[in-house]
Amino acid sequence: MKPDHLQFFVDPSRCIGCQACVQACTECDTHRGESMIHLEYLNRSESIQTVPVVCMHCEQPTCAEVCPADAIKRTADGVVQSARKPRCIACGNCVVACPFGVPEVYEDRKLMMKCDMCYDRTSIGKKPMCATVCPSQALFYGTAEEIARLRPMSSPTNRFQFGAQTITTRVFVMAPRGPVTIAPLIDVTASLGASTGTDPFEGVEI
Amino acid sequence: MATIPVDDRQITEKFGPHLSSMTGVRLSTSVEPERLVKTHCCFCGQQCGIQLKVRDNQVIGFEPWEEFPFNRGMLCPKGVKRYLQGSHPDRLLTALQRDPSSPDGFSAMSYDDAITRTASEIARLQSTHGAGSVGVLGGASMTTEKTYLLGKFARVCLKTPYIDYNGRLCMVSAGAANKKAFGVDRVTNPWADMIGTEVIWVAGSNVAECSPITTNYLWQAREQGAKIIIQDPRLTPIARTCDLFLPVKPGRDAALFAGVLRIMIEKGWIDREFIDASTVGFDAVAQYCDQWTLAQTAAVTGVPERSIMIAAEMWATPRSGFLLHARGIEHHSNGVQNTLGSINLVLATGRLGRPHCGYGTIVGQANGQGGREHGQKCDQLPGLRDISNPEHRRYISGVWGIEERDLPGPGVDAYEMFRKIDAGEIKGLISICFNPKVSLPDNSFVTKCLEKLEFFVAIDFFLNDTARHADIVLPGSLHEEDEGTVTQVEGRVIKVNKAVDCPGEAKQDWRIMQDLARAIGRPHGFTFTEPRAIFEELRIASKGGIADYSGVTYEKIEHNMGVFWPCYAEDPKTGEPVDHLGTPRLFEAGSYNPIAKGAGPFYFPDGRARFNVADYRTPADDVTDDYPVFLTTGRVVSQFLSGTQTRRIGPLVKQYPEPRIEIHPRLAAKFGIADRDWTTAETRRGTMTLRALVVTTIRPDTVFIPYHWAGKKSANQLTVAAQDPISKIPQYKVCACRISKAAGPPDYDASLEPQQ
Numbered sequence: 001m002k003p004d005h006l007q008f009f010v011d012p013s014r015c016i017g018c019q020a021c022v023q024a025c026t027e028c029d030t031h032r033g034e035s036m037i038h039l040e041y042l043n044r045s046e047s048i049q050t051v052p053v054v055c056m057h058c059e060q061p062t063c064a065e066v067c068p069a070d071a072i073k074r075t076a077d078g079v080v081q082s083a084r085k086p087r088c089i090a091c092g093n094c095v096v097a098c099p100f101g102v103p104e105v106y107e108d109r110k111l112m113m114k115c116d117m118c119y120d121r122t123s124i125g126k127k128p129m130c131a132t133v134c135p136s137q138a139l140f141y142g143t144a145e146e147i148a149r150l151r152p153m154s155s156p157t158n159r160f161q162f163g164a165q166t167i168t169t170r171v172f173v174m175a176p177r178g179p180v181t182i183a184p185l186i187d188v189t190a191s192l193g194a195s196t197g198t199d200p201f202e203g204v205e206i
Numbered sequence: 207m208a209t210i211p212v213d214d215r216q217i218t219e220k221f222g223p224h225l226s227s228m229t230g231v232r233l234s235t236s237v238e239p240e241r242l243v244k245t246h247c248c249f250c251g252q253q254c255g256i257q258l259k260v261r262d263n264q265v266i267g268f269e270p271w272e273e274f275p276f277n278r279g280m281l282c283p284k285g286v287k288r289y290l291q292g293s294h295p296d297r298l299l300t301a302l303q304r305d306p307s308s309p310d311g312f313s314a315m316s317y318d319d320a321i322t323r324t325a326s327e328i329a330r331l332q333s334t335h336g337a338g339s340v341g342v343l344g345g346a347s348m349t350t351e352k353t354y355l356l357g358k359f360a361r362v363c364l365k366t367p368y369i370d371y372n373g374r375l376c377m378v379s380a381g382a383a384n385k386k387a388f389g390v391d392r393v394t395n396p397w398a399d400m401i402g403t404e405v406i407w408v409a410g411s412n413v414a415e416c417s418p419i420t421t422n423y424l425w426q427a428r429e430q431g432a433k434i435i436i437q438d439p440r441l442t443p444i445a446r447t448c449d450l451f452l453p454v455k456p457g458r459d460a461a462l463f464a465g466v467l468r469i470m471i472e473k474g475w476i477d478r479e480f481i482d483a484s485t486v487g488f489d490a491v492a493q494y495c496d497q498w499t500l501a502q503t504a505a506v507t508g509v510p511e512r513s514i515m516i517a518a519e520m521w522a523t524p525r526s527g528f529l530l531h532a533r534g535i536e537h538h539s540n541g542v543q544n545t546l547g548s549i550n551l552v553l554a555t556g557r558l559g560r561p562h563c564g565y566g567t568i569v570g571q572a573n574g575q576g577g578r579e580h581g582q583k584c585d586q587l588p589g590l591r592d593i594s595n596p597e598h599r600r601y602i603s604g605v606w607g608i609e610e611r612d613l614p615g616p617g618v619d620a621y622e623m624f625r626k627i628d629a630g631e632i633k634g635l636i637s638i639c640f641n642p643k644v645s646l647p648d649n650s651f652v653t654k655c656l657e658k659l660e661f662f663v664a665i666d667f668f669l670n671d672t673a674r675h676a677d678i679v680l681p682g683s684l685h686e687e688d689e690g691t692v693t694q695v696e697g698r699v700i701k702v703n704k705a706v707d708c709p710g711e712a713k714q715d716w717r718i719m720q721d722l723a724r725a726i727g728r729p730h731g732f733t734f735t736e737p738r739a740i741f742e743e744l745r746i747a748s749k750g751g752i753a754d755y756s757g758v759t760y761e762k763i764e765h766n767m768g769v770f771w772p773c774y775a776e777d778p779k780t781g782e783p784v785d786h787l788g789t790p791r792l793f794e795a796g797s798y799n800p801i802a803k804g805a806g807p808f809y810f811p812d813g814r815a816r817f818n819v820a821d822y823r824t825p826a827d828d829v830t831d832d833y834p835v836f837l838t839t840g841r842v843v844s845q846f847l848s849g850t851q852t853r854r855i856g857p858l859v860k861q862y863p864e865p866r867i868e869i870h871p872r873l874a875a876k877f878g879i880a881d882r883d884w885t886t887a888e889t890r891r892g893t894m895t896l897r898a899l900v901v902t903t904i905r906p907d908t909v910f911i912p913y914h915w916a917g918k919k920s921a922n923q924l925t926v927a928a929q930d931p932i933s934k935i936p937q938y939k940v941c942a943c944r945i946s947k948a949a950g951p952p953d954y955d956a957s958l959e960p961q962q
Contacts, residue, residue: 013447014421014425015443016414016415016418016421016443016444017414017443017843018282018283018414018415018418018443018843019283019843019844019861020280020281020282020283020285020286020418022283022861023283023286023287023857023858023861024281024286026228026857027267027268027286029235030235032228032233032234032235033228033233044899044901045871045881045900045901045902046901046902047446047902047903048441048442048443048445048446048901048903049446050443127272127279129270132270132272132279132280133270133279133280133281133282133285133286134280135280135281135282135418135419135421135422136414136418136421136422136425137280137422137425137426150426150429151429152429152430153428153429199902200441200451200453201453201870201902201904201905201906203510204453204508204905204906204907205906205907206834206835206870206872206873206876206906206907
């Protein structure tokens with residue numbers, strides 16, 4: 001059982017794209033040799049920004065809801081597991097449906113695999129591999145009190161709006177505290193197409 | 207003869223670099239380790255604590271070591287995958303001799319025969335041409351015990367002045383500037399002191415990729431209110447969200463510091479009281495800076511006037527601040543001046559010797575700090591002593607049991623050693639932990655010199671690119687096959703622990719040095735039976751020096767998770783034995799050091815720090831109409847130095863397989879270059895063709911190439927061998943080049959794997 005007071009927090013503003021999480025994820029015993037983390041450049045030609053994506057462990061997992069084989073289970077402590085091998089038909093419904101883009105079908109083994117919050121480690125009170133090694137602590141695992149003490153400039157949010165769908169997750173994303181009131185949720189789709197900011201090299205002649 | 211015995215590609219086929227991967231017990235989830243060994247990463251100067259999983263004399267994985275205070279379990283991708291360097295198909299298991307009749311250029315020989323032959327070749331050269339005909343190259347990835355022994359081996363056994371090390375390419379500008387300004391060469395504060403500071407200025411350091419663990423310190427400092435200033439020609443990951451980005455033109459750092467200091471003086475943002483009481487030389491610096499008006503500084507540095515103004519205010523007005531720099535300002539023919547310029551900014555604010563107020567260089571190599579303190583540097587003796595100082599010579603000669611007159615004088619820097627090889631003065635070379643054919647600038651010259659050697663012996667665990675020229679290769683030890691101390695970025699002495707035995711006929715490096723000393727017939731002083739015994743002698747040798755380790759013991763390191771030097775066995779003030787715990791923070795008010803003897807906190811007889819005029823000079827090989835683009839070089843996060851280890855670790859190679867030329871879309875458009883197009887960069891030394899990485903995160907007048915690869919993929923085919931006149935560091939961070947779109951892929955593309 002994962003201790004209830006320990007939570008996972010993601011802060012993309014801290015991410016430096018080093019892939020320590022990706023490399024460490026392959027060392028995890030439940031999926032050794034494969035990384036379940038997606039670490040992508042948003043748009044490398046325009047920015048160095050990277051975003052680490054772990055499973056958000058939804059309270060009502062869309063992946064499980066759309067699974068025709070009922071292969072995706074959520075543990076009593078709120079961790080959404082990889083598809084169960086005897087049941088999974090590798091149809092990819094979950095891959096298409098997940099709003100965060102987390103599950104992947106491994107064609108060689110005809111199985112959907114995804115981040116299970118290092119269940120072999122978290123269920124015995126250890127931190128997940130990725131959050132342990134992360135040099136920027138963009139991935140953080142600890143208590144709500146710790147995150148409040150360590151991160152006064154941002155606040156944890158676990159509700160996300162995707163069009164008409166509102167999703168509540170076990171994993172929190174750190175949203176910057178701004179001069180305006182903090183929104184109760186992050187509207188993911190509304191931010192698509194936002195500008196990339198100013199050019200620091202504007203005046204450089206070549 | 208030291209030409210490559212057969213075609214390079216045949217050597218590569220046999221000796222790699224090939225890739226290791228997670229297979230067998232390393233992939234299995236049912237195999238439990240027999241034990242966990244607490245040790246440190248083998249790569250950069252952060253020296254993160256890590257636990258290695260060991261089974262059947264093999265490192266099969268790792269487990270984070272969350273109790274070690276510096277990194278608390280954090281690791282970069284290199285640290286995570288470091289364990290895959292062991293049990294590697296390319297590992298040298300026997301001694302080798304050059305053999306042009308063998309298809310791969312080398313044949314195995316017995317270790318004893320290799321030692322005997324090496325000793326006789328050295329004796330032959332030295333009896334014919336003198337002791338100085340043989341040189342030694344060392345490295346800062348070795349433990350302090352090994353670097354100490356190597357320095358002693360060169361001076362006492364070989365009696366040659368010619369020893370230097372690859373820290374010459376890394377830490378020497380900072381070291382020289384630190385000694386000029388503070389009288390001591392060490393970071394001033396532990397990194398934990400950053401949390402709570404109000405401003406951190408990072409000059410020329412791609413922290414996210416070169417010292418990733420420092421990232422969390424910066425971010426955490428920011429959470430507590432610190433502003434972050436980043437000075438770099440590239441918008442690196444750490445610069446993306448900084449409070450102020452100073453996109454400096456390569457090689458203009460001293461000008462920027464002078465311009466900022468001028469504003470600080472003009473606005474009165476300086477600590478007059480501290481300057482008057484604790485420093486000398488301010489007036490001359492102020493006078494020099496006077497010419498660096500805002501307009502002039504902006505014109506020379508390429509940093510907008512407004513940013514320079516904001517930098518001065520953001521840096522100088524808070525009560526606390528931290529300044530960090532790295533190779534970005536140090537790798538220049540003006541590297542010492544650049545560093546001194548940054549130190550002047552710190553001294554002018556008086557923010558030293560207190561919590562949250564610090565300064566330091568982020569060392570690059572594992573033992574970048576310890577490796578430069580104890581005698582493999584050409585002008586140094588143990589304890590940061592000076593080989594030209596008669597008193598220092600007498601003390602060390604006493605420790606080593608030799609006559610002072612028999613101790614050689616100063617040698618020359620590593621690049622100058624190659625010039626001496628070229629001139630025929632040095633004819634024999636012993637190299638360990640150094641891959642100059644990849645890592646030195648203008649490396650076609652280095653290759654030419656290697657080919658001139660009469661006898662070359664390389665000690666290594668893989669056949670690195672330089673060792674391909676060797677007559678004899680002695681199989682050395684991996685990091686996890688030996689124990690000893692390392693001094694990491696903060697000046698904290700830590701302990702590396704042995705996890706497994708050397709495989710085959712491979713030997714721990716200190717044993718190889720001692721076997722050579724015995725075979726040469728001068729075993730006196732080279733009969734240590736374990737690293738601890740070497741360390742005990744080092745404690746004595748460093749005693750009374752600036753880098754005083756006399757109070758450091760293996761037990762104290764283990765118990766306290768590291769010990770910051772100086773750590774005294776006897777109180778320097780009273781001479782009484784003392785249980786000293788070390789010195790985490792330098793220059794605290796009222797602190798005592800053996801140079802100032804209470805006169806002040808800095809390591810000069812008057813106890814005061816020195817302002818030094820930090821003169822801006824245009825870089826050597828600056829841009830011209832023929833070569834109009836700046837070339838700068840550096841690292842990527844998944845590779846380390848010349849890649850001897852990291853180009854053999856599969857997952858790290860997969861992360862960044864081959865070098866690419868980073869180029870701004872405006873510059874790329876000028877030559878019709880699109881992302882991933884084959885692109886040629888040409889300098890006055892050489893030409894190379896790589897795929898383009900077209901990104902807006904670099905100055906449009908600058909291109910960047912990472913330097914970890916060999917042969918036709920080596921960035922150092924292009925770099926210039928101009929060196930700083932004081933530190934002798936090469937100017938890796940800027941030279942002039944021209945760019946063009948290539949007609950097609952280079953010929954190696956079809957035959958070589960990415961890492962080769």
